[in-house]
Amino acid sequence: MARLELSAAQAAVLDGQAHTARALWNLLHEYFTFRQGRFASLKECDEAIRAARREIDWMAQLPAQAVLKTYRQAWANFFNPDHPAQRPTFKARLRSRPAVDIPQARDLQIKRVNRRWDAVSVPKLGRIRFRWTKDLPGLTKGGPAGRITGARLVKDAFGWQIVFRTQTMAAPVPDAxxxxxxxxxxxxxxxxxxxxxxxxxxxPWLRDGEREHLRRLEEKSARQRRTRHRGGQASHRLARTYDKIARLRATAKRRALDxxxxxxxxxxxxxxxxxxxxxxxxxxxxxxxxxxxxxxxxxxxxxxxxxxxxxxxxxxxxxxxxxxxxxxxxxxxxxxxxxxxxxxxxxxxxxxxxxxxxxxxxxxxxxxxxxxxxxxxxxxxxxxxxxxxxxxxxxxxxxxxxxxxxxxx
Incomplete structure (x- = not known):
């Protein structure tokens, strides 16, 4: 996972594509499951997507076939007894993780900029720089053997990140x-x-000052929630406080994972x-x-x-x-x-x-x-x-x- 260097306008475009992907996932799930006694076939789903793209403008914002491929793979993982995946369901706007798939590796066109940054081509955004954190198979001289097969853009508390799908050569396993x-x-x-x-x-995953900052932010969010009307939309100030809390908790999680x-x-x-x-x-x-x-x-x-x-x-x-x-x-x-x-x-x-x-x-x-x-x-x-x-x-x-x-x- 590597951090993308995006402008505010580019981040807004990716946010829109992620919402489009989520909406298309929900439409696919409804079409796939809400039928009389059977699931829809892959051909029927593909034909329904093609027909919808001709009638709905916002569906042209991203490769719809990538969403279909991800959705079908989710069902394949669920029916695999050795896979821990749960049954695919609808994605809620506030509880699902924004993500955009780039299915074809040839669209990426990755090139090294300097020792800290690389550049990648993202559809509808152009060339985007990302933070170089590790060698990529097939691109780095002396790096691991293999190739990149695609990528996935994921949004977390720190912004948009890029995750590359790779295919590497299996190393020989020792006999003993x-x-x-x-x-x-x-x-x-x-x-x-x-x-x-x-x-x-x-x-501790957070330093003393960070823990104190988190405590103050949680108290601040509690005060802001008391002035919120039940069932009403959260204020921008409360949303900003939630974002700061999420970044601190994400920092702790990253340190724990490291x-x-x-x-x-x-x-x-x-x-x-x-x-x-x-x-x-x-x-x-x-x-x-x-x-x-x-x-x-x-x-x-x-x-x-x-x-x-x-x-x-x-x-x-x-x-x-x-x-x-x-x-x-x-x-x-x-x-x-x-x-x-x-x-x-x-x-x-x-x-x-x-x-x-x-x-x-x-x-x-x-x-x-x-x-x-x-x-x-x-x-x-x-x-x-x-x-x-x-x-x-x-x-x-x-x-x-x-x-x-x-x-x-």
Whole structure:
């Protein structure tokens, strides 16, 4: 992802194209699904788009076939049992991410301007400079082998970015794992505790001044919301405050993702087998508010815990580890999480009271091992490698049964 250098007029054109793409997606979804007993075929969708382009002026603002291709790929991902994609649905204006596709690589015409900037051709905008951040396959001398197949323009809190679709040559996979096995315990006080006794930690994602600025902005937005009429449109001042809050939160997310990438790359290079707990994170961060009939307890503490768990992004850490270890000939093993933090790795004695914060003291008088609780859990996780994760095969089978391909048109 690279930042585009756009003028206000060019950004407005891209905003219009993104809204057009979203509207066309919604029209396609309605045409594709709201039919009598069957989905529309690709040919029918293509003919409907061509007819609409002759009657509706705003549909000529972008390549409509690119939206159709993306929409059909979304359905293909949904019917693939190995893909985590959800069922395609309508895109809301305020909750969807603005994006514009450039399907053909020949339209890009990428050229180097200097050591910091490159230039790319964007349809209906002309030549646009973008920030050079990494070597592109097939363009950089001495860079990775491959080619660029297209691009996607995406808008985030920092403005419009460009993401290139690339096709690279697969590197040969080693026959044997490159390193030893390691167990990793994911936590909050310690981000990653390894079974070899080492730890991978990070500081706050925002500096003290940035956190104070974010707090003031959130208080300011609360004051501005109190003067807003219910159901009315947000004021420009409130929208600007929301934009500032979004930029600070996006900064924190980028720093977290950068730390995760660097840490998981180092772990994938060092260890051949990485063992982690099979956590159901969505259940762990479930709200404790309860109902009117049965209100929850310690709601404020549980809310803070949920926020801390979400800030660590445990699922994303495992996702990064999986593809990086596979590329290097290793693999990630998931084991049941039950009892790993309450069991002594030396003697196997299990006692919930043995853990006190970050300290673990075995309650068995014949053992008496003491040490860091997260390191003890990481060793138990590593020793559990080979244990079957209960229910995983049944879940995959049930998910596959629900995703039957549509009946042919």
């Amino acid at each position: 794992p490159p390193g030893p096995a390691v167990g990793i315990d994911r936590g909050i006080t310690v981000a990653l505790a390894l079974s070899d006794g080492t730890m991978r930690q990070h500081g 730390w995760q990438h660097q840490t998981t790359t180092e772990l994938a290079r060092t260890f051949g087998i990485v063992v982690v707990e099979d956590l159901t994170i969505t259940n762990m961060v479930r709200s404790a508010t309860g109902t009117v009939a049965g209100p929850g307890v310690n709601v404020a503490q549980k809310t803070g815990l949920n926020r801390s768990i979400a800030g660590q992004a445990w699922g994303r850490t495992v996702t990064l580890l999986e593809y990086k270890t596979i590329d290097r000939g290793g693999h990630v093993v998931k084991v049941p999480a039950r009892g790993t933090s309450q069991t002594c790795h030396q003697c196997g004695h299990r006692d919930p009271a043995a853990r006190d914060g970050i300290r673990f003291s075995c309650a068995d008088p014949t053992c008496g091992w003491t040490g860091h609780a997260d390191t003890n859990a990481a060793i138990n996780i590593r020793n559990a490698a080979g244990t079957v994760v209960s229910g995983r095969g049944d879940l995959v089978a049930a998910r596959s049964a629900k995703r039957q391909p549509p009946r042919a048109a």
